[in-house]
Amino acid sequence: MTVAGSYLRVPKVRVLVRGLLFIIFYMLTSCAAAPQFHNNEFYLGLVDVNPSHKVSLFEKSLSNPNEFIRRAAAEELAILMAKGHSLSAETLTRVRNEARGFWADAFDIVSNGSREKILSFLLRYDLNTASFNEARSFILRECEEKKIFFSDFETAAIEGHYAIVRSRGSDALKFFRGFQTGSLQNPNEKKWTEQIPEIFIDYPHLINYLGRGFQNTQSSGNEGVTLLTGWETNLSRKAEANQFKDCRYRLLYSAGRVARARGGLKGEGITLFEKALALAPDKDQSDICIWNILDLALGESTDSFVKQLERYSSKFYKGSYFDDVLERALQKMTAAQDWGKIIRAFSLINKTNADVSKAAFAWLIVRVIEEGLLSDANKQLAAAAVNTAQADVTTYAQIAYNASGMIGIPSLYYRARSASLLDLPLIEFSKSNNTAVNAGNSSGSAPLPVAAQSAIMEFLHGFFRNGAAHLANPYIRANEKDLSAYELRSFAQAYADQDMHPQAMRLAGIYINRESYAKERRDLELMFPRPFLKLTEKYANEFKIAPPLLFGLIRAESAFQHAIISHAGAVGLTQLMPATAKEMSERLRRSGGPNYTNLSNGLDLTDPELNVHIGTFYFNYLMGLFDDPQLALMAYNGGMNRVRRWQRANPKLPADLIVETADIHETRDYARRLIGFAAVYKELYYTKR
Numbered sequence: 217m218t219v220a221g222s223y224l225r226v227p228k229v230r231v232l233v234r235g236l237l238f239i240i241f242y243m244l245t246s247c248a249a250a251p252q253f254h255n256n257e258f259y260l261g262l263v264d265v266n267p268s269h270k271v272s273l274f275e276k277s278l279s280n281p282n283e284f285i286r287r288a289a290a291e292e293l294a295i296l297m298a299k300g301h302s303l304s305a306e307t308l309t310r311v312r313n314e315a316r317g318f319w320a321d322a323f324d325i326v327s328n329g330s331r332e333k334i335l336s337f338l339l340r341y342d343l344n345t346a347s348f349n350e351a352r353s354f355i356l357r358e359c360e361e362k363k364i365f366f367s368d369f370e371t372a373a374i375e376g377h378y379a380i381v382r383s384r385g386s387d388a389l390k391f392f393r394g395f396q397t398g399s400l401q402n403p404n405e406k407k408w409t410e411q412i413p414e415i416f417i418d419y420p421h422l423i424n425y426l427g428r429g430f431q432n433t434q435s436s437g438n439e440g441v442t443l444l445t446g447w448e449t450n451l452s453r454k455a456e457a458n459q460f461k462d463c464r465y466r467l468l469y470s471a472g473r474v475a476r477a478r479g480g481l482k483g484e485g486i487t488l489f490e491k492a493l494a495l496a497p498d499k500d501q502s503d504i505c506i507w508n509i510l511d512l513a514l515g516e517s518t519d520s521f522v523k524q525l526e527r528y529s530s531k532f533y534k535g536s537y538f539d540d541v542l543e544r545a546l547q548k549m550t551a552a553q554d555w556g557k558i559i560r561a562f563s564l565i566n567k568t569n570a571d572v573s574k575a576a577f578a579w580l581i582v583r584v585i586e587e588g589l590l591s592d593a594n595k596q597l598a599a600a601a602v603n604t605a606q607a608d609v610t611t612y613a614q615i616a617y618n619a620s621g622m623i624g625i626p627s628l629y630y631r632a633r634s635a636s637l638l639d640l641p642l643i644e645f646s647k648s649n650n651t652a653v654n655a656g657n658s659s660g661s662a663p664l665p666v667a668a669q670s671a672i673m674e675f676l677h678g679f680f681r682n683g684a685a686h687l688a689n690p691y692i693r694a695n696e697k698d699l700s701a702y703e704l705r706s707f708a709q710a711y712a713d714q715d716m717h718p719q720a721m722r723l724a725g726i727y728i729n730r731e732s733y734a735k736e737r738r739d740l741e742l743m744f745p746r747p748f749l750k751l752t753e754k755y756a757n758e759f760k761i762a763p764p765l766l767f768g769l770i771r772a773e774s775a776f777q778h779a780i781i782s783h784a785g786a787v788g789l790t791q792l793m794p795a796t797a798k799e800m801s802e803r804l805r806r807s808g809g810p811n812y813t814n815l816s817n818g819l820d821l822t823d824p825e826l827n828v829h830i831g832t833f834y835f836n837y838l839m840g841l842f843d844d845p846q847l848a849l850m851a852y853n854g855g856m857n858r859v860r861r862w863q864r865a866n867p868k869l870p871a872d873l874i875v876e877t878a879d880i881h882e883t884r885d886y887a888r889r890l891i892g893f894a895a896v897y898k899e900l901y902y903t904k905r
Contacts, residue, residue: 258285259682261292267301278310284675288691290314291347294322298350318343322351326358334359335366338374339419344381352378368394373415373422380425385432392426412447412463420463427470431477441481444471445488461495468492469501472508482512486524499533506531510541518548518557525564535570539626542573546580547884551865551877555584556594563601566615575619575630582612582637583873613637622729623740626885628892635895642899646734673703680710689719701727708742717745718775737900744896747776748789748824755828759836764902765845766832768893769852772886779822787821790831797821800834809833844871846887854883 258280261273270292277289290311297303303311312323318341325333334355341348359365366374372394379388395413396406416422423444430440448467451460472488475481486509493505506528513520525545532538542565549558562577581598584590585607590598598607602615617634620627623643635642672695679688692699692707699707704727711720724743728735746752746767756763773791774780781787785794792800797819801812812819812826821827838848842859851859858880866874878884 256678256682258289258292259678259684261289262684262687267296267299271296271301271303275307278307278314282671282675284671285678286314287316288675291319294319294354295347295350298354318348318351322355325355331364331366334364335370335374339377339422342381342421344383369413369415373419376429377422377425380428385429388425389429389433392429408443410446411450412467416447417460417463420466423463423466424470427466427473430470430474438478438481440474441471441478441484441488444468444474462497465492465495465497465501468495469505472505476508476512482515485512502531503533503537507538507541510538510545514541514545514548518545518552518554521545522557522561522564525561529564529568532568532570535568535574536572538570539572542570543576544881546573546576547876547879547881550580550873551879553589553866553869555581555590556597558584559594559597559601566601571619571622572624572626572630575616575627575634578612578616578619579630579633580873580876581607582609582616582634583870585609585612587870587873610638623725623735623743624729625725625889625892628896629888632892632895642895643735643740645737672699673706676707677710680714685711685714685716692723696723696726701730701733705739705742712742712745715747715776717747718777720745721771721775740896740900744771744893744900745776746897746901748778748828751825751828755832759832761832761836761839762894762898764897765890765894766835767897768890769831769835769849770828771893772890778824778827788827788831789824790827790834792821792827792831792834794819794821796834797830800830800837803837804830804833842871846875846891847871849887849890850875850878850883853886854878854880858883 257273258277261270261277264270264273274289274293274296277285278293280286280289290313293303293307293311294315297308297311312320315323318337321337325337329337337355338352372391376388376391376394379385379391393406396408398404398406412423416426427440427444430444444467448464448471451457451464451467454460457464468488469492472485472492475485475488489505489508489512493502493509496502496505509528510521510524513524542561545561546558549555549561558577558580562574562581565574565577568574585595585598586609590607595607598612599605602608602611604611613634616630617638617640620631620634632642634640676688676692676695679685679691688707696704704723708720708723708727711717711723720742721744724739727733728739728743744767748770752766752770753763755761756766770776770789773786774789776789778789780791782791786792787794787797798813801819805811805813809829812830819826821830835848835852838851838856839845841856842848842851847859847863850862858878862874862878866877869877875884875887878887
């Protein structure tokens with residue numbers, strides 16, 4: 217099953233509609249006992265495995281009064297046709313009439329398209345869905361039948377483009393080498409042309425794709441940087457150089473990315489991104505260039521990083537874009553215990569909208585003040601950074617609290633810590649009537665017309681009413697930007713009702729922070745559910761682990777999917793590695809617990825009861841070794857030996873600051889995230905009101 221997001225999205229229409237009308241509609245259409253569909257052939261076709269049955273069911277769906285069902289059915293029939301299943305002439309005509317997006321383009325090109333239109337289709341779309349790949353194959357077969365051929369350069373562009381879209385960078389470079397030519401003197405010695413080929417001017421994104429090909433091919437050396445900068449230099453010398461500003465930007469940016477991938481070319485990479493920044497077409501691209509400059513500078517030293525931060529922090533457009541590089545800088549500075557540099561970086565970040573990073577730096581300054589780790593000079597720096605007479609814990613904690621107000625996973629830890637210190641609420645729920653407030657869409661514009669709401673909501677909720685909820689996700693993703701927060705909440709609830717918690721949590725995380733949305737307790741309950749309640753509380757209490765922390769661990773490890781197996785081989789709710797589970801089950805048996813290894817079906821780690829029992833025992837074992845929940849969490853994620861190494865490297869630091877020194881991002885993030893999760897679970901379910 218596939219989805220063409222390009223034509224199943226709802227168009228945005230600014231028409232005022234009262235939120236109450238939608239509520240009435242939803243109450244009428246969400247009753248499971250009385251579905252409102254005229255039929256359910258489309259959903260039956262999705263789950264049916266027999267191609268001929270699928271064709272028949274989708275053909276019937278073309279008569280459905282719901283336009284979204286008709287379009288989706290048309291796409292499925294187009295895919296079946298492309299795979300070789302025959303459709304009647306009448307059905308094919310109806311499919312063409314209903315098709316949207318790239319399938320509509322494909323049918324139009326096959327009927328009356330020129331060679332140029334075909335080339336544009338093959339180079340314009342950056343999709344790697346099964347549906348698009350079938351449309352692409354459909355067109356290429358038509359080209360073969362009609363004897364439409366492409367030049368060597370065009371073929372190189374087509375195949376290189378397709379390889380990049382499919383994440384095959386090294387293969388892409390092999391195809392792009394089709395642009396190399398031999399000289400008259402030595403036709404076998406292939407070289408790149410000195411001037412950029414015209415097709416890269418016509419389709420500028422091919423420049424980025426060529427750059428990605430070089431990035432993913434280690435053996436290419438400096439070839440990519442030399443080629444891309446040479447092409448840019450030649451374009452800049454043309455009289456009409458300003459007409460090629462976008463291409464020049466892409467050439468410099470791509471050259472910078474290649475230099476960055478080479479590792480040893482940090483200085484050259486910074487220079488290239490600085491040149492690209494001067495040509496950046498918009499603020500988003502400016503952010504991308506600045507991020508790369510900061511990342512390369514951090515690779516040199518934290519001194520270099522701070523110097524670049526001084527130059528560019530005032531130019532941040534979307535502060536959140538820089539959170540990852542700022543977090544890595546904070547780790548390096550904390551590991552070096554360079555508190556003055558952290559304060560300096562904070563003073564720069566504090567003037568931006570990089571809220572998660574602002575909260576992180578502010579909270580770390582809180583902790584080093586509390587621990588008495590600042591010199592007199594650094595105390596003065598800390599005071600000056602927030603315009604206070606002295607380095608004040610409360611001021612910095614308030615900054616961390618205010619900056620982490622969004623209910624986002626990265627900021628929960630700082631919100632929880634600062635809220636506890638300041639005795640402020642972790643989560644503030646609206647006291648207003650959420651129904652009317654939340655009927656609008658994400659952009660703050662008026663909600664969609666009732667007719668459009670009815671059609672799309674009927675279509676999407678049909679997956680849940682017809683046993684196809686497991687197939688709904690791509691269709692919801694294709695429309696979620698145009699659906700209101702309240703509409704997304706209805707799908708989060710529908711997923712939760714079917715114990716599909718990862719999908720419910722994802723949707724709740726999207727809509728809960730939308731502008732003008734008034735958060736309710738139920739929203740957080742969807743984001744932080746408690747499946748397997750009895751057994752989780754049972755073993756948490758048995759091993760004296762706080763239930764909120766154990767729920768946070770299971771949420772982070774498996775999103776409550778009891779049969780999930782990771783790429784590394786970890787299994788089940790608490791994601792136990794088989795060897796670890798075997799060792800812990802033996803320890804559990806010797807301590808008087810059940811003998812799980814003696815079961816007839818072996819150690820079945822997909823069994824919720826067994827998995828949670830052994831996983832909780834294991835976490836309790838780590839708590840006994842490290843006597844701190846965050847260090848135990850780091851050991852659970854990254855291994856005991858690594859935690860001991862971090863402890864030895866920082867013997868005078870408290871556990872939470874040792875976390876900040878860990879040189880493995882996944883592990884330090886894990887320890888922070890789970891403390892934040894635990895705080896939310898405690899607030900929602902284990903705090904008396």
